[in-house]
Amino acid sequence: MKILILNGPNLNTLGKREPGVYGTQTLDDLERLLVKKYPADNFEFLQSNDEGVLISRLNALLEAPADGVVFNPGAFTHYSYALRDAISMLDIPVVEVHLSNIHARESFRKTSVIAAVCAGQISGFGMHSYILGVEALKLHTNSKR
C-alpha cells in the first residue's frame, strides 16, 4: 500500500517536547518503526508546522492518490476547518491519530473538527497510535474490496 504519514505542528520536536505526555522517541524513530514493521508498504512521511503545506499535500492526493493517510494534525485538530475541508473532499481513507489521549486532557483538546470526515480516530497509544492507524487503514481498505 502507498500510505502518507502526515504530521502537523510541533511534532518535529518529539523526543524533546513534554516527554511525560508525548514520550522520548523522535519523529525519525517513528519513521524507522513503521518502515521496519511494514517493509512491503510504500510510506511517504511529511511533517509541517504550516497549515497551508498540509492542505496542499492533501489537495495533491486528488491528482495522485495514495491508498490512505494516517494524519496527526497536532493542535490544528481542534480548530482547522480548512484541514477538515481538505480531508472531506478526498475519496481515500484518512485515519486521525494522536499520541496522547485527547479526551483525557484539557477540554479544548476533546474537540476534533476533523474526526467526522475521517475513517476513524486513534488516540492515546503513543507511537503505537500510528501502527494502529496503519492497521485501521489496511482493515478499512480491505473491507471495501
Ligand code: DQA
Ligand atoms: C496531539 C494532541 C494535540 O492536542 C496537540 O496539540 C499535539 C499533539 C497528540 O498527538 O497527542 O500537538 O495531536
